[in-house]
Amino acid sequence: MSTTGPVQIGRISYSLYxxxxxxxxxxxxxxxxxxxVDICGALLLTICLxxxxxxxxxxxxxxxxxxxxxxxxxxGVALLSTAVLVIGLVQVKQDIEQINIIYLSDGSSIFSRExxxxxxxxxxxxxxxxxxxxxxxxxxxxxxxxxxxxRMVLFGDSHAAQWFxxxxxxxxxxxxxxxxxxxTNCFPNDIRLWHDQLKRQYFECDEWRxxxxxxxxxxxxxxxxxxxxxxxxxxxxxxxxxxxxARLEALASGxxxxxxxxxxxxxxxxxxADTPRMDIDPLDCLVSNPLRSDMCTTPRSLALAKRxxxxxxxxxxxxxxxxxxxxxxFCWDDVCRxxxxxxxxxxxxxxxxxxxxxxxxxxxxRKIAQIFxxxxxxxxxxxxxxxx
Numbered sequence: 288m289s290t291t292g293p294v295q296i297g298r299i300s301y302s303l304y305x306x307x308x309x310x311x312x313x314x315x316x317x318x319x320x321x322x323x324v325d326i327c328g329a330l331l332l333t334i335c336l337x338x339x340x341x342x343x344x345x346x347x348x349x350x351x352x353x354x355x356x357x358x359x360x361x362x363g364v365a366l367l368s369t370a371v372l373v374i375g376l377v378q379v380k381q382d383i384e385q386i387n388i389i390y391l392s393d394g395s396s397i398f399s400r401e402x403x404x405x406x407x408x409x410x411x412x413x414x415x416x417x418x419x420x421x422x423x424x425x426x427x428x429x430x431x432x433x434x435x436x437x438r439m440v441l442f443g444d445s446h447a448a449q450w451f452x453x454x455x456x457x458x459x460x461x462x463x464x465x466x467x468x469x470x471t472n473c474f475p476n477d478i479r480l481w482h483d484q485l486k487r488q489y490f491e492c493d494e495w496r497x498x499x500x501x502x503x504x505x506x507x508x509x510x511x512x513x514x515x516x517x518x519x520x521x522x523x524x525x526x527x528x529x530x531x532x533a534r535l536e537a538l539a540s541g542x543x544x545x546x547x548x549x550x551x552x553x554x555x556x557x558x559x560a561d562t563p564r565m566d567i568d569p570l571d572c573l574v575s576n577p578l579r580s581d582m583c584t585t586p587r588s589l590a591l592a593k594r595x596x597x598x599x600x601x602x603x604x605x606x607x608x609x610x611x612x613x614x615x616x617f618c619w620d621d622v623c624r625x626x627x628x629x630x631x632x633x634x635x636x637x638x639x640x641x642x643x644x645x646x647x648x649x650x651x652x653r654k655i656a657q658i659f660x661x662x663x664x665x666x667x668x669x670x671x672x673x674x675x
Contacts (some may be wrong), residue, residue: 290524295343297341300335300343302338302340302341303338304391305340310329310332310336311333356388358368380414389570389573389626390578391578391580391629391630391631392579392581392628392629393628394578399571399573401640402570402631402634402635402640403570405641407448407449407452407641408452408455409428409469416428416467416469417467417471418469418470418488420470420471420482420485420491422652423494424490425495425498428466428468429466430455430458430459430464430465431455431463431464431468432459432462432584433464435463435464436464437462437464437509438461438463438466438506438507438513439458439466439508439509439511440465440468440506440510440512441454441466441467441468441469441512442469442503442511442513442553443463443474443475443514444469444471444472444473444474444511444515444519445472445516445638446514446515446559446561446637447469447475447514447515447559448469449638450644450651451646452644452645453644453648454512456645457655458649463510466506468499468502470491470492470495471568472516472519473489473491473492473495473496473591474492474515474519474543475515476542476545477496477542477544477545479521479522479523479526480492480519480520480521480522481521481522481528483520486520487531488526500548503549503552503554504551504552506556507552507554508552509555510553510554510555510659511549511554511555511557511558512556513557513558514532514560515560515561516637517561521537521538530666533567555608556607556608557611558608558609558610558611560612562588562613562617563585563590563591563614564592564637565584565585565625565636566585567585567625568590569626569633569634569635569636569637570588571632572625575632580624580625580626583624583626584624585622586622587621587622590618590622591623597648609658611651611654611655613647613650613651616632617632624667628641630646
């Protein structure tokens, strides 16, 4: 170890340790590739920065006569340097989030942050129509054609809210008034839920659900669209978790009670089957695999496990309830995907990206027209979505 090379590397080893991570991450995020040339370039840049840091920062501080002779000053400088380093790393992390780029197979690109935080309009803005966990009272949240006496209601949790962009466009074009009634983690099902963050039974969901059902009974809308995340934590009247067959039976009976109340109003009921759940963070995976969206998949059998009894993959729904299952728009060739060749499809593990949801409007509208005949008379032209 006395040869010049290893000795010099040993001298800058601490600087190498500090510099390699931000250089590698920023290089990969900025350039969008990580081949042999990129690795060599990042290593060379890391070595250059490490040498400069050793010469102009580490060596002057380490051998400063003033700091060596003053113990408390040295400690203070060390603590200050550590604080500055921590703040810098936090800022670097935030900057990296800003520059993470997704490169799709067709050559197009988009910032991952742009997809992750592009939420349905009812989840943002001043009105906050999509209610948070502890809020029960909801604002009017009426969209579409304000003067219309034809009404559509969107009822459910965030998996219902993700269909809002599509239904809002349909309501506007087809002359419906759309009432958005969605709430975080709240199943449109007459069952008890446990809220993991609140660490108690989700009483706010029960109260909100009853208020929405009473409104539906009063208004008697033309159509009620429903959807929900299929993996909510269901409990019995003693607060004990229900699993397996007991859970499915509770879900099925709770759904029946909700349906009876809605169908008695004369409304038609449409249920969107739950979207797939990926076992990866789709955006992180796409950033790490530029131009290789086919690397970001989850086996279909795993992504569709534990779905609601209303899902057509599990059992036949009631004849008076229409189920729209869009699974084939996310899963093909036995896997469910984070992206197609030209669209990011999932903004997180189980929510649809807003821009991709809008490409599904023609198919959603066509399926609804097949169910209800000529209720929609002006279908929109289809947007092409490329598959790998």
